[in-house]
Amino acid sequence: MNKVKFGIAGYGKMGKIREESILNSPDTKLISIYEVSECRHNDKDIVQCNSFDELLATDIDAVIVSAYVSVAADYVIRALNAGKHVFCEKPPSMTAKEMQKVIETEKKMGRVLKYGFNHRFHYSAMEAKKVINDGGMGKMLWMRGVYGKAGSIDFHDNWRNYKNYSGGGILLDQGIHMIDLFRYFSNDEFTCLSSHLTSSFWNVECEDNAFLTLKSKNDIVATLHSSATQWKHKFLLEMAFENGFINLDGILSSTRSYAPETMIIGKREFEDITFAMGKPKESITYYEYDNSWSLELSEFIDAIHGKNAINNGTSSDALEIMKITDFVYNNSRI
8 A cells, every 4th residue: 555645734833743643654654845934844855845836746645734724725625626635624714605615626526635623533532422322321412512721921923813814713723623522422413593702801803712502403502612711721521411421521632731631421310319419420531642643644544545434524524613603703793
């Protein structure tokens, strides 16, 4: 099996994370990079490109798009039209309309396209999905998600806070991971019932807090608070079912600042008088290893080789999420 040859468009933090996965895989090889800011790669064998078109002209099979959101959809379309397979970071686009144009090109060109909704590949999420699919928890009733950042001394300088580059603030940057997990665990589609955006502290042009209430086709209600004023890194997803609950508390990252990553499962037990009311027996699983980046890349590589279709991070996933964020940004004012 020939190695899949990659080019990376956008060699910032995420580009370097994706590079590490490529270098660690026996099935891939990094050929070229393109970064708008001045950047030199330590490996002299890596082609340093001066434009995205120059990157596409190198000897590559696939492109990692980890550039500004403002150019993401354009880069994806151009790469697909050049006959390349594409792995694009989230956020996938500025708007749902851009995503629809991407999907039209994807269908026309027949190349593999995947989006980086990485949280599905964390071991806690994959294990929770198995528990839900086994059916023992019964019907899902509701979900509640909190995803918060501590902020940073250079927060004002981050490109993600400027709409011309990012398309939106904390919701589009981080909150969409939680929206993706709502869809993933429920296997359902959501619409936004209400939303509220604030810029209550940082005084940047994008929101630093987003509050959403969503409802699915099967009447599952999900609430999300995505925050850049949490003052600590926090990830918590609570899911309630007929027969109990599953909480995903914490998620592993490169800094481990959202750790520990745990899955807590509790069963409804108020019929059993041997348990104290409101204190059901819980099981807690701790996860110490994050292989999500490699697992995510493996799905993409296998799809290129025809072993499977993309099941996580499809263009349809991206479009449905962008429909929700479009609604929020069109109907909520800071």
